[in-house]
Amino acid sequence: MTVPILHHYPVSPFAEKVRLILGYKQLAWKSVIIPMIMPKPDLTALTGGYRRTPVLQIGADVYCDTALICDVLEQLAPSPTLYPSATEGAARILAQWADSALFTTAMAWNFQPAGVADVFAGASQETIQAFVADRAAMRGGAPRMPVGDAAGSYRLYLQRLAGLLQTHDFLLGAQPCVADFAAYHPLWFTLERTPSVAGILQDTPAVLAWMARMKSLGHGSPQRCDAQAALQIAREASPAPWDAPNTQDHHGIALGSTVVVAADHFGQEPSQGELVAATPRHYTLRRTDPRAGTVHVHFPRLGFTLKKASP
Structure with missing residues (x-):
């Protein structure tokens, strides 16, 4: 199993939410400390612009927003469950x-x-x-x-x-x-x-x-990792294969289109890429960065907006 990488900083409350879930599920994970404020060049190389904390990386898949991260950790370690x-x-x-x-x-x-x-x-x-x-x-x-x-x-x-x-x-x-x-x-x-x-x-x-x-649930088993190592892991990996039979289109935007995803409030920096998935719960963008390689960046539908990129 690929070890998840959490990009965070110690005083981030939303990062504490995820750190504690990692502890509850007794997972080993890698810890990349990011700046509290912009600029965050190593993080945005992975996300394409999204800057809120934390971000979860698994190989060349990058997950934004803790609501989605919770679902990902649940899939990674179903027991004990977050969703009785x-x-x-x-x-x-x-x-x-x-x-x-x-x-x-x-x-x-x-x-x-x-x-x-x-x-x-x-x-x-x-x-x-x-x-x-x-x-x-x-x-x-x-x-x-x-x-x-x-x-x-x-x-x-x-x-x-x-x-x-x-x-x-x-x-x-x-x-x-x-x-x-x-x-x-x-x-x-x-x-x-x-x-x-x-x-x-x-x-x-x-x-x-x-x-x-x-x-008392603790933080699991973190291991320090620097940002350059995390970028190398992304660059050397391939995004998990994605078959999209569950596409739900409410925008009239076809898969394969160049789109922009951004939070609907607080930290609205946009991320641009190719839309490769639009399920009932999330969006996925494929994007390529010189430092991170080709990654899939995932966002929840709730709390985020999707639109076609400007020509």
Whole structure:
């Protein structure tokens, strides 16, 4: 089995989501540390432009967005499952809420001045300003939620999570599911990365106990890998063969067309390539880069837009 490669950085909350899933499934994986802000030339050589963190690489196949990465890891290691059959629909919906509404609210709370001081302790003012400018660009200039609004919403969300934990150890049952990992990572950032503002968690001890159970899953078996080695692995591999009997075309765009895929919000840098798959759940682009060779770059349908490339 080809060892998966995770392109990430230590303080990324979405990367923590995937690191913990790798631990839950007890997988060996290679760890490539990428920059927190643009430019990210080694990463974008693989993706063609997509820059959000993390990205999962398996040989010459590159997977963008943690919702899709979760599905890929489930295929790679089906047990223990992220999607128990009795609760799969609810788990996916709850995970989507956690990755969007809960994450946005928690990070607005976390990045109040005291939290910023925690995250950037010892950093230069220039570094802080570069990070702020980078994230503002990722939001397309949209303002971050005011801290006062985040405070009330975050407390309410924590109370609702605590309500789900009244009768079992994890959000939807006795074992973790994808919703647990999605809900955990923004709270992990609060507790582990912005301790000065983590007192908000104290009013929900059931949530803190659940977080301890989640943390105990660990990160599996990571091995450091540099970006050049990851690019060489992609260059020397071939994308997994793809037969597309399940094509679902809602755009009037034929397979083989040159297209652009981009996130519909936050980090909308586009990736361009040849459309080789458009299934009910994902898109796949074939693209060639001098450093990465020919790769297939995969995106989920949900949260992403597809259009023909400009002539």
